[in-house]
Amino acid sequence: MPETNIIGEPGQGWAYIGEHLEWERLSLAATYVGNARTALDDTIEYTKDRTQFGRRLSSFQVLKHRMAERETEVNAARLLVYSAATKLARGERALKDVSMAKVYAADVAYRCAFDGMQALGGYAQLPEYDMERYFREAKHAMVGGGTNEIQRSIIAKEMGL
């Protein structure tokens, strides 16, 4: 390859990819917040509609509390994404913030889909409902773009551990 085709400084390829990875991971984290929100919204809608033992599923306290926890987590994940995005947009160092947003949003998307699978009971297994797809997608969130374990290792390293 002619030297005139070289883009950037030789030997700096990983540093260039690293910069791109932060934006990729932040974009992924934002989509996981959307996945989590959609799984939770579908769960809320289904439990308000479905009646068992003469009551709406959404009236059972165990389900209400579970959905309230997930609601709190979805909002927390969104704020982590906003916080990391604000730092990146300002050109500040955001490696830890991006990894925290990604790993947390992935875990929340998984918990929303996991609880959704339980709340929909047998219907969750059917492709007519989207929940089993959300569940598969949430597992991918924990692997694609750098696994949850790698994100936690980045966070720990940034903490000086």
Ligand SMILES: Cc1cc2nc3c(=O)[nH]c(=O)nc-3n(C[C@H](O)[C@H](O)[C@H](O)COP(=O)(O)OP(=O)(O)OC[C@H]3O[C@@H](n4cnc5c(N)ncnc54)[C@H](O)[C@@H]3O)c2cc1C
């Ligand atoms: C649908 C899909 C789309 C993808 N798209 C892309 C893409 O567009 N571009 C791209 O570059 N890659 C892509 N990937 C690859 C993805 O980034 C890798 O699958 C991911 O980085 C994990 O690598 P691996 O599959 O080799 O698993 P491994 O590295 O073998 O990891 C297996 C398990 O061991 C754990 N592990 C490995 N090393 C450590 C360690 N040091 N400490 C702790 N735990 C560890 C991992 O966290 C994981 O749980 C895609 C993957 C999938 C499934």
